[in-house]
Amino acid sequence: MSTRLVHVFGLVFLLIAATLYYAAIDTVQTLSPQGCRMSWMSPSYVLQTRFNRSWSPLAERYSLWLYREVGWEGSEPDGLPVIFIPGNAGSSQQVRSIASSAARQFYHQPYDVSPEFRGRNLKHLDVYAVEFNEDLSAFHGTTLESQTSYTSRAIDYILSQYPTVTPIIVMGHSMGGIVATSLLPHANISAIITMSTPHTLPPARFDRRIERIYTQNRKALLENPTPILSICGGATDLMIPSESCILPPPSVDRHGVGPYRRTVFTSALESAWTGVDHLAMVWCHQARWRIARAILELGAGNTEAERGLILDTWVPDGHLVPPGFSNAPLGHVGDYTLIEPDQNLVVTNPPMAHTWLLPITLDKESNSRKRRFVLYASKEALGPTLPILPLSTTVHVCRQDMSCSPLPPITLKMIPNPAQNALFPLPNEGIHENDGIVFFETEVPYEEGARVAVTLGHDRKVDWLVGGFVSEPIVKHTSSLAPFLGSVVVDLKESSALKHTIYLPQLLANTLVVYRVTPRYSSGCTSSLILPLLEQQSHPSEIHYHPLTLNRKKLLHTHSSAPYIDTPYNHGLNLTIYTDGQGSCSLSGIEITVDWWASIGRWGGRYGAPAATWAVGVVALILFEATRIAETRGTMPRVIDVFSTFVRTRFVGLFVASFAISILPLPSHLWFGNRGEPLLAFIAPLMLVTAIGLVSVSWWLVTLLKFSLFYLSHLFPSGPERIISSRRTSTLISLGFICLLVFLLVLWQVGFLGCWIFHLYTCASFKPPQLDPPAPVAIPLIKTSEERARNENRDQEAVPPSPRATSDNRAQYLTNIHNERELLLLLMTWLLPLAAPILAVWVRTLLTAGFTTPFDGDHNFMHVLPFLVLVDPGWGFTWLSPVAGARWYVQPKWRMLLLAGTAFFLGPRETYLVFEVASVVLGVGLVLAVVRR
Numbered sequence: 001m002s003t004r005l006v007h008v009f010g011l012v013f014l015l016i017a018a019t020l021y022y023a024a025i026d027t028v029q030t031l032s033p034q035g036c037r038m039s040w041m042s043p044s045y046v047l048q049t050r051f052n053r054s055w056s057p058l059a060e061r062y063s064l065w066l067y068r069e070v071g072w073e074g075s076e077p078d079g080l081p082v083i084f085i086p087g088n089a090g091s092s093q094q095v096r097s098i099a100s101s102a103a104r105q106f107y108h109q110p111y112d113v114s115p116e117f118r119g120r121n122l123k124h125l126d127v128y129a130v131e132f133n134e135d136l137s138a139f140h141g142t143t144l145e146s147q148t149s150y151t152s153r154a155i156d157y158i159l160s161q162y163p164t165v166t167p168i169i170v171m172g173h174s175m176g177g178i179v180a181t182s183l184l185p186h187a188n189i190s191a192i193i194t195m196s197t198p199h200t201l202p203p204a205r206f207d208r209r210i211e212r213i214y215t216q217n218r219k220a221l222l223e224n225p226t227p228i229l230s231i232c233g234g235a236t237d238l239m240i241p242s243e244s245c246i247l248p249p250p251s252v253d254r255h256g257v258g259p260y261r262r263t264v265f266t267s268a269l270e271s272a273w274t275g276v277d278h279l280a281m282v283w284c285h286q287a288r289w290r291i292a293r294a295i296l297e298l299g300a301g302n303t304e305a306e307r308g309l310i311l312d313t314w315v316p317d318g319h320l321v322p323p324g325f326s327n328a329p330l331g332h333v334g335d336y337t338l339i340e341p342d343q344n345l346v347v348t349n350p351p352m353a354h355t356w357l358l359p360i361t362l363d364k365e366s367n368s369r370k371r372r373f374v375l376y377a378s379k380e381a382l383g384p385t386l387p388i389l390p391l392s393t394t395v396h397v398c399r400q401d402m403s404c405s406p407l408p409p410i411t412l413k414m415i416p417n418p419a420q421n422a423l424f425p426l427p428n429e430g431i432h433e434n435d436g437i438v439f440f441e442t443e444v445p446y447e448e449g450a451r452v453a454v455t456l457g458h459d460r461k462v463d464w465l466v467g468g469f470v471s472e473p474i475v476k477h478t479s480s481l482a483p484f485l486g487s488v489v490v491d492l493k494e495s496s497a498l499k500h501t502i503y504l505p506q507l508l509a510n511t512l513v514v515y516r517v518t519p520r521y522s523s524g525c526t527s528s529l530i531l532p533l534l535e536q537q538s539h540p541s542e543i544h545y546h547p548l549t550l551n552r553k554k555l556l557h558t559h560s561s562a563p564y565i566d567t568p569y570n571h572g573l574n575l576t577i578y579t580d581g582q583g584s585c586s587l588s589g590i591e592i593t594v595d596w597w598a599s600i601g602r603w604g605g606r607y608g609a610p611a612a613t614w615a616v617g618v619v620a621l622i623l624f625e626a627t628r629i630a631e632t633r634g635t636m637p638r639v640i641d642v643f644s645t646f647v648r649t650r651f652v653g654l655f656v657a658s659f660a661i662s663i664l665p666l667p668s669h670l671w672f673g674n675r676g677e678p679l680l681a682f683i684a685p686l687m688l689v690t691a692i693g694l695v696s697v698s699w700w701l702v703t704l705l706k707f708s709l710f711y712l713s714h715l716f717p718s719g720p721e722r723i724i725s726s727r728r729t730s731t732l733i734s735l736g737f738i739c740l741l742v743f744l745l746v747l748w749q750v751g752f753l754g755c756w757i758f759h760l761y762t763c764a765s766f767k768p769p770q771l772d773p774p775a776p777v778a779i780p781l782i783k784t785s786e787e788r789a790r791n792e793n794r795d796q797e798a799v800p801p802s803p804r805a806t807s808d809n810r811a812q813y814l815t816n817i818h819n820e821r822e823l824l825l826l827l828m829t830w831l832l833p834l835a836a837p838i839l840a841v842w843v844r845t846l847l848t849a850g851f852t853t854p855f856d857g858d859h860n861f862m863h864v865l866p867f868l869v870l871v872d873p874g875w876g877f878t879w880l881s882p883v884a885g886a887r888w889y890v891q892p893k894w895r896m897l898l899l900a901g902t903a904f905f906l907g908p909r910e911t912y913l914v915f916e917v918a919s920v921v922l923g924v925g926l927v928l929a930v931v932r933r
Contacts, residue, residue, distance in 0.1 A: 003644045006696050013693020016686075023601035024238065031514065031555050031598055032235035032267060032275030032544070035425025036284035041100030042070040045093070048128070048157070056153040058146060061849045063131040064154050065092050069103035072110045079124040080299045081158050081166065085151055087174025087197075088138035092129035094173060097283040099127035102292035122299045125292075128158055133848045137175045138202070139837035141209025142857060143845075144175065148182040159188055169295055172197060173282055174240070181228070182213060184220040191227045191298055191307050193291060195281045196237055199230060201244035201564060205609065205911040206837045209857060222251045227260035227307045229294075229315060231287065234267050234542075235557055236275030241606055243511055243562035246541055260308035265559075268317035268543035270414045271436060274425040286430050290315055318413035318543055333357075333402055333453060344468035344498060344581050345375075345454060346529075353458050357398065357451040358467065360444055366472045373407070373452050374499050375440040375467035376530060376580065378417075393456055393465070395442060400449040407452070411441040415578060418547045420531055437530065439578070441499075444469075464529055466498065466580045473501035480506045480571065480679060483515060487593040492577070496586070500577040504592075507573045508679050509538040511562040512606065514598035515573075517546065517554040522588040530580035532587050537574040548577070548587065555598050563606050563673030564909050570677070607687060610672055613907030613914050614691035615698070616830045620900035621654075622646050622695070623880060626823055627893035631882045636816040639699065639826055647692065658684040669909040698829055702760070709764035731874040738868060742861040749839040751864040756828045759871040763825050766818050820880045824870060827918070834915045863915070866922035879925045890928060895921040 048064040068075055084095035106124045108114040130151055137143045155168055167190035172180035177197025183189060199221065202210050221228065232245035245263065252258035266276045272286035281287060294314035301307035309323045316322060336355040339345055345356050360371060377393055398404040414436040418424035425431055444452060454467055471494055478488050488507070492500050507515075517534065532548040539560035546554045560569035579587060626642040629635075637645070662674060662681035672687060674680040742751045838858060869875050880892050899914075899921050907914040 003640050005647050006640065006643050009647060009689065009693045010696035010700060011693075013690055013697055016690050016693065019600060020604035023597055024604050025601075027514070027555070027598045027601035028236055028238060030553050031557055031601070033423075033425065033427065034236050034277060034280065034284075035274040035423075035427060035430030036276060036280050036286060037430055038428070039097040039101065039283045039285045039288055041096050042072075043093070043096040043100065044068045044070050045129075046075065051154060051157045055157050056150050058150040058153075062133065062147075062150050063092075064157070065129050065131060067095055067099040067127045067129060069100050072103045072107050073124060074111075077126040077161055079126040080122075080296075081162060081168045082125050082127045082295055083151070083155060083158065083168060083170055084127060084129040085147070085170065085172040085176030085179050086130070086132060087172070087176045088136055088203075089134045090132070090173060090176065091134060092131035094282045095127055095129040095171075097285075098171070098288045098292050098295075099125065101285075101289045102127065102296055105289070105293055106296060117296075120300070122296060125295060128154070130154055134844075136837075136841045136844060137179075139204045139206060140841040141207045141211075141213055143841060144179060144182070144210065144213055147179045151179055152183055152186075155183070155186070155188065169193070169298055171195070171291075171295075174198075174278065175203075177230070178213065178217060181217045181220055184224045184226055186226075189226055190301070191229070191311070193229045193231070193295070193311075195231045195287075195291070196233050196240060196242075196245060196276075196278050197230060198240045198244035199247055201241070203240050203244070204837060205909065206834055208910075208912045208916075211910065211912070218248065221248055221261065223259070225259045225304050227304055227311060228262075229260075229311050230263045231269075231281070231291070231315070232263060232265050232541075232559075233276035233278060233281055234265050234544075234559070235602075237278045237281075238605060239278035241511065241559070241562060243559035243565055243567075246539070246559065260304060260311070262308075262311065262315075263541035264315055264317045265542045267545070268319070268541075270316045270318060271431060273416045273545055274430050284430075316413065317541075318411075318415070319540065321409055321412045333398065333404070333455075336453075342469075344466065344496070346464075346466050346580065346582070348464040348529075350456055350462060350465050352456055352461065355453050355455040356465075356467075357453055358469070360397075360446055360450045360452060361469070362446055363469075363471060368472070369446040371444050371446060371469045372410075372499075373442050373444050373467065373469055375454060375465065376498070376578075377438040377440070377465055378463040378529070393454065393462070395440060396453045396455070397444055397447075398451050398453045399447060404453055407442040407444060409440055409442050411439065413439055415439050415533065415535070416545050417530060417533070420549050421551070423552070424545075424547050466529060468498050468581065470497055470499045470501075473503055476502060476504045478504065478506055480508050483507065483592055483594045484679065487591050489589060489591050491589040492587060496581040498579060498581045500575075500579075500587075502575040502577070502590075504573040504575070506571060507592075508677070509558050509560045509569060509572055510677070510680065511557070511559050512599060512602050512680060512683070513557075514595045514602060515556040515592050516595035516598070517548075517556055518591040518593075519548040519554075519587060520589040520591065522586045528580055528582050528585040530578060532585060533578045534590075535576040535578065537576070538572065539569050548590075549585075553595070553598075555595055556592075557598070557602070563610075564668055565673075566668050570675075603683065607672065607683075607908075609911055610908030611687060611690050611694065612830070612833055613903045613911055614687055615694040616827075616834075616907065616914050616918070617900045617903030618688075618691045618695050619827050619830050620896045620903060621650065623823055623827065624893045624896040624900065625650065626819075627880055627882055627891065627896065630816075630880075631891075631893075635812060636819040636823075636881065638819050639822050642823075643696070643699070651692070654688060655685050658688045670905050672908060695826075695830070699826060702825065702829055705760060706764040709761055712761075712764075731872060735868055735872070739861040739865065742864065743859050747839065747842050747858040748860055748863045749835040749842070749858065751861065752828075752835050752867060753832070753839060755864065755867040755871045756825075756832055759821070759825055759828060759867075762871065762873065763818070763822050766821075816881070817878065820878060823880060828867065831915055831918055834911060862923075863919050866919055866926055869926055870922065877926060877929050879922060879929070883928075892925055895925060 046066040046068060048066060051059060051064045053059045066077060086092060086094050102125045106114060106117055132147055135143050137147060159166055159168060168188050170180045170189055170192045172194045174196050177194030180192050180194060202214055230245055230247045232242045234242050247261045247263050250258040250261045266272050266274055266287055274286060276284045276287055294311055297310045297314055298307055301310050312320050313323050333355050334353060336357055339356055339358045341359045341361050345358060363371060375395060395407045396404040397407055416431060417437045476490050482488050490502055534546040534548050536544045536556050538558035542559055561567045622643055625646045626637055629637050629642060659681050661671060662684040663676055663678050665676035668675050672684050738751060742748050870877060870879055883890055899917055902917040903914050
């Protein structure tokens with residue numbers, strides 16, 4: 001039987017894996033490049049020795065430290081307490097960047113409070129950090145629970161050193177944010193700030209207890225009143241999918257009021273505007289100084305509502321008008337300049353104490369009697385933190401009698417203004433806090449003879465002002481398939497407009513799809529006050545900025561919807577183009593198409609674990625096929641033979657079925673999580689090919705290991721007679737001892753690893769039985785009458801089996817047993833990665849702290865008991881062979897089909913279910929085998 005096709009799938013998988021890897025590495029540089037300035041500090045750490053075993057039994061395992069900036073602040077804790085919780089394999093020393101920034105913002109110079117904090121009821125920060133010895137908390141629910149327990153007691157210890165009403169602020173990085181949320185409800189926690197924390201989807205789903213922790217946290221996120229701010233790094237973060245960083249919307253009462261929950265992407269964070277990778281989140285200067293300042297200001301908040309306003313103020317992302325903004329009333333119009341109708345205000349080096357009046361005209365293409373007015377101000381009111389238009393520049397509507405009233409902003413934010421032909425953001429440097437442009441937008445009702453008044457006050461200077469009216473948004477209706485097959489072209493009718501708003505409601509907004517934008521210019525783009533800047537928004541929490549004058553590809557991506565996450569933001573693309581309307585840089589339109597290379601780079605990080613569970617499903621289908629062949633032919637086929645039969649006879653049907661299932665509106669946690677989106681259905685057949693290739697490559701490796709171990713087996717010879725040996729009392733005693741060992745000391749994952757190693761060696765050491773050569777038979781040319789008579793009599797008599805026939809039956813039986821055991825080896829090989837992560841956590845715990853951390857729930861020997869029995873030849877059980885004369889539901893092939901369905905439909909989201917179902921399936925087979933005996 002040809003096996004060439006099996007090897008072709010293996011080679012295809014290697015090609016797919018290489019493509020996914022290089023696409024992911026390449027797109028991180030173009031999709032959301034990182035521009036972070038390195039942070040510097042002078043750290044010191046004070047060990048809290050009094051927080052010992054009397055507070056927590058885990059004090060022997062973990063530790064608590066107080067950060068102090070050397071030469072800037074005293075050693076005694078007398079400020080506002082803050083605790084930092086590191087994430088998976090994280091360190092307490094990661095707190096140094098944020099803590100240092102807080103100290104150097106609060107103090108103008110060593111021990112001298114900054115002027116902006118003097119006279120205010122604010123304190124410096126006492127930043128504590130827990131040290132978890134780089135525990136692998138992302139893989140193990142019990143480790144997360146231990147960290148939560150230790151942190152809770154650490155908070156009690158910290159607060160015991162302060163007045164009884166003192167609140168504490170909690171920071172968490174990565175999985176530390178999950179620990180922080182698990183602390184709720186807590187009366188003394190005033191706010192939680194998480195950084196790159198996967199709130200909605202665990203990054204590793206190998207442990208049922210992690211799912212339980214996430215379920216509990218989901219309730220806290222929905223209902224607990226403690227303000228929570230989540231900061232996400234976006235596409236630059238390759239360790240967690242940033243769509244899982246978005247907080248779910250909280251529950252609200254009948255008045256629409258709910259707890260403060262807000263998600264901020266660093267690409268939208270004002271004065272940052274950059275992607276930030278997972279580890280850089282704690283040291284990226286553009287992010288850390290805002291986090292530090294927000295925590296300092298939180299000391300002034302006495303209620304949840306006040307703390308929410310403080311977070312909105314100091315962590316702005318352009319979605320909210322800065323709290324406390326007020327457009328001062330205009331007493332009278334002094335010196336003024338009248339702008340011609342339908343002309344824009346463009347003035348450089350404007351004089352102070354001056355007013356510009358712009359007549360309000362009706363939009364020729366719209367029946368609306370309201371117009372949108374926008375104003376750009378360069379370096380306007382850019383203090384140390386926020387872009388606000390207070391007294392220096394005001395916007396009013398003035399009637400014919402020159403009575404004026406202030407216009408409240410619909411949008412007031414700072415947008416970047418990158419230099420022409422310069423990288424944005426600049427690598428290793430990024431944007432300075434004060435670089436940018438203030439953008440003001442308001443809605444003006446039409447009134448005959450009314451004008452918009454823009455007044456520049458006495459107390460501040462700006463480099464230039466640009467303002468004017470903008471037209472209604474452009475709504476482009478097109479097929480969602482159009483950018484996949486070609487391109488979508490959006491023409492900008494008014495090339496001189498200051499702002500273009502484009503809405504494409506049919507386009508797919510999914511993290512798996514990346515669009516490429518190509519600008520079209522009616523003339524060359526040389527110099528301009530505002531170079532064309534594209535703003536992309538597909539989710540209320542996410543904004544990306546793309547200069548349209550760079551040679552770098554302009555790639556649009558989003559985290560609004562993604563596999564295995566429920567969200568209503570599945571379609572629709574909102575684009576805004578900011579320009580100054582000058583003819584020197586006239587943009588006539590944009591062209592949008594799918595960028596396949598960048599899109600492929602997004603797939604690997606979302607479908608790594610699902611591909612592994614689908615590989616288990618492929619193995620289960622191979623076992624189903626092996627049982628079917630054994631029923632038909634009476635012999636168990638070899639792994640490579642049944643694998644070849646499977647791909648030749650079943651692949652096409654499975655390929656078509658995977659596509660058909662993908663267009664069904666299944667829940668987001670089933671299949672591969674596309675919720676029936678037809679444009680993404682092609683990914684399922686590609687995953688099927690990948691899974692088959694994975695199994696092929698894994699069998700190459702297993703075969704190589706077997707070949708190597710075969711020579712080792714000569715040192716410990718064992719003949720085929722051991723395979724059929726009867727069960728001995730010593731075997732039962734050994735089994736009981738191993739189960740007791742798992743129950744009391746080691747993890748069941750350790751037992752499974754031992755089973756796999758033992759079974760690999762057993763399969764490698766098998767020697768096929770040697771058959772005797774057939775004896776020569778003489779055939780006479782002419783039969784005599786006596787011979788013919790003897791032949792007739794022999795046909796009427798029973799002939800006893802020959803020794804040769806008995807030897808052949810025994811050899812075939814041994815071969816069947818060996819083939820069945822190799823099929824078990826293939827299944828165990830793919831179950832091993834599902835057990836290995838927790839095993840790695842246990843080994844790391846042994847190396848760092850011995851048995852000080854509990855592993856409750858990992859000593860259930862029932863998970864490994866079926867494998868302990870099956871890998872021991874002394875029991876003589878067959879687990880895959882068909883049962884003659886038994887009912888259909890007893891046959892092992894249907895149990896394999898159940899395992900395959902679990903691996904394909906439930907496994908990608910709840911990975912731990914695959915191993916549990918496999919253990920149950922094999923356990924049921926053993927019970928039926930015992931009953932048959």
